[in-house]
Amino acid sequence: MKKTYKIDVDCANCALKMEEAAKKTPGVAGAVVNFMTLRMSVEFDEGVSPADVMKSVRANCKRVERDCEVFI
């Protein structure tokens, strides 16, 4: 399953860091951050709850880039 979330981040490099962090989160099969449209599309593994996974995605993103937001 694939879902798209709005994000807020200031610099292009930070967006790339968020993407890396999201990809490494368990339950995420793939993630892409588009800095120009400020959206993150996340492909989830089978059988996970996107809401739960996104909470850890947000936490992981904040760990690499304190000044960012993922609107779940």
Added chain:
Amino acid sequence: MSRKQKAALVRIIITAALTLLLILIPAVPESGWLRLALFAVPYLLIGYDILIEAVDGVLHLRPFDECFLMAVATVGAFALGEYSEGVAVMLFYQIGELFQSVAVGKSRRSIGALMDIRPDYANLEGEGGTVSRVDPDEVAIGSVIVVDPGEKIPIDGVIISGTSTVDTRALTGESVPRRVVTGDRVAGGCINVSGVIRIRTEKEFGESTASKILELLEGASSKKSKSEDFISKFARIYTPAVCGGALALAVIPPLVSLALGGDAGFGIWIYRALTFLVISCPCALVVSIPLTFFAAIGGAGTLGILIKGSNYIETLSNVRTVVFDKTGTMTKGTFSVSGIHHPRVEESVILDFAAHAESASSHPIAGSIIDAYTSATGSAVDRSRVTDVTEIGGQGVTATVDGVRVAAGNGKLMDALGIQYSECHEVGTVVHVAFDGRYVGHILISDEIKPTAKEAIAAMRRARVKRAVMLTGDKESVGRAVAEQLGADDVYSELLPDGKVEIVEKLISEAEKGEAVAFVGDGINDAPVLARADVGFAMGALGSDAAIEAADVVIMDDDPRRVADAISLARGSMAIVHENIAFAIGVKLLCLLLGAVGVAGMWAAIFADVGVMVLAVCNAIRALFVGKYDHRKESK
């Protein structure tokens, strides 16, 4: 400006004013605790978030980012008693950040406006003509929706009443609005310009054009370019390396000096080391390179070129060989009348009678003849002139038109009727026509070359493409004829889909090092070739999911000239990337050298750092302005 940016601006102004006051007011002591306390106020005001970020970075085991560099340098400056310089470094760093954020926000909005195809609602018509506003997701296939002027068409469908013009710019990059009438198909994401239309939906929202394109746009840039990889690896090695360098600069020269019996001069060398740290901040690179790619992909989107990742921008810029499929790419892929040969009566009479004889047939060939008649005369066929229609499967039709017995069909039909006919030497489908058993000529129907196809190849050459190669499954003679008309260098005919892959592989192996091979196809049976080429272009692929999946670049408006546009755009963007890398690293190295020998102080360092970043960001944003790569601009 957003609230965050305004807050940053206020902080910058207050800090600048306070610092200036502290420097100018003579009552402020030259040194001592009071001076430290006074300067600590603007310093903490402007730098608290960076200090927090730096500590946060160390705690999360990712030290050595730019916040860390700034924190160490400024805290160091304070330790040396260089308070005003410590504040200045933070201040300029924040000015640079703010500038970057505002510039990016501006360009983002300009792209966002063009790319904003997400419909927020649909006006669903219920029973009895009541209209209610609903989420597009809730509209079932076959529902009727109403679109008022100025609204976005939310879902693909067919117009059941109303006429209007629609703006398809966001979907295709085409700026001329298209006129639509009842019975026309419209795509979600277009803007309804002039009239109220009612649409019967044919797809669910998730399967609609607008959703598909959004998915493409938002899924773009999943693949990193070599330049980005280079920069992130560079930053990973570079920052610790400069920190080490700075440490060495702070410790080794004083120790050497001590060993030689001189004065250690720790203060000077530590100051130089801190300057070194400020200069070395890699933000100009780590910010501007990804920004260039994001901007280029966004800009390309506004031209109706969807590039799936920054790595393809890099590859595109190296394309020297373009391989393209004939049918559907350079030709329309639909069949139309291309000539009437050996006429024994007026050509228009042959077309007139043949079109009427075929008027009851649903065969595509009949459709082509009828289309040719309507476009030549401007009037529809008049069924009342036609009687006694007999359609003979696999041969053609006979009918009486205005009292004349018309036979229209292939050679077999003519043989069956015992009519002598002339063979056609050109390639295509031939419809022989006879009036009252007398042969009057034949109509040739063939695939039409797109009007822009020849110009497309000329434009590729201007974009420094060395070889333009055409592939086709058609007969040798057709392939040659079309290739010659287009001005292609080579043509390979009678190919099966596997054969196309082989040819592309051969061309890739023939390409020189650093040169890329692009394949352009309409997506039908092309998926393996699209995947095999260095860059695969799918043309007007809104219909073909397989092509969208396999292609690296999707051209939305079916125009082959976009291939050259994409190549030049990519080349322009890569030029910006290279400029930024060379400029930033060059200035940094120069300043590092000057800093190490003590010519450049911390003020110079921070100007160099922020200045380089501002210039690099401005340069990166140039990648957004893609108008100059748009072939339509050139032709005007």
